Amino acid sequence: MVVDISSGDTELSDDEVDRIFRALADATRRDILRRTLTGEASVSTLAAAYDMSFAAVQKHVAVLEGAGLVTKDPRGRERLVRGEPETIRRAQHLLHQFQAIWESRISRLDALLAEPPTT
Amino acid sequence: MVVDISSGDTELSDDEVDRIFRALADATRRDILRRTLTGEASVSTLAAAYDMSFAAVQKHVAVLEGAGLVTKDPRGRERLVRGEPETIRRAQHLLHQFQAIWESRISRLDALLAEPPTT
DNA sequence: GATATCTACAACCATTTGGTTGTATGTTAT
């Protein structure tokens, strides 16, 4: 049986994957991502929600943007930040691949137990 | 309609989630994880696969272990490293929650379009 | 036009990260 795992996604480079997971490895950034998935928000609106400087929040948004988890859309003098569900889906897909590796290990063990010894 | 998202997992702290995603944010560590999901391997076996010192690989394994993505099992003089699919599943679950936030946004927009104006 | 607001960006700083080498300790093999 052939199982197609690919789901048609463009391949992500190691660096891109690094950036995605690194961006997710910070509670503030995960919270920003949640907010911008719920609805777009300006950088200053976001900044108001956290106990740190505007510039710090700006940097967090930049990290998310660099990972493709968020995009910024100029609207007048502000930049509206939107979460990008597609990138999240890709990260999920990556984790699914790890799961698949584990599953295939089980299959191989099953096969070993099922098959009579070759020698 | 009430949707239970929890899937019965124990709650992960922000720090734990940080460690999981941070551990995944490195290509060498992702590769180690793949290998140890395929089948357990000693630290030195793993180290032989990479162009870096034994100690460096040891540190990578320690990071994965700290994130709960891997466990070490003493076997004679070596430590067999095993991947932990359950932690991967939890990370997947976290990403699924982000997806759910996005989905619920869609639902709200749909509702807005479907419902007649309240005022 | 003047002023306030939102963003961008540089410079700086402390801490963490990802690598190194070296040393010590436990375990197998001769």
Place this chain on the structure above:
DNA sequence: ATAACATACAACCAAATGGTTGTAGATATC
């Protein structure tokens, strides 16, 4: 017992991270 092997761990270093403040440029508002 001695030698070889697998691991642990400390000390060190360069680079990246996560924060700060300050300055400058656009855009709105009065």
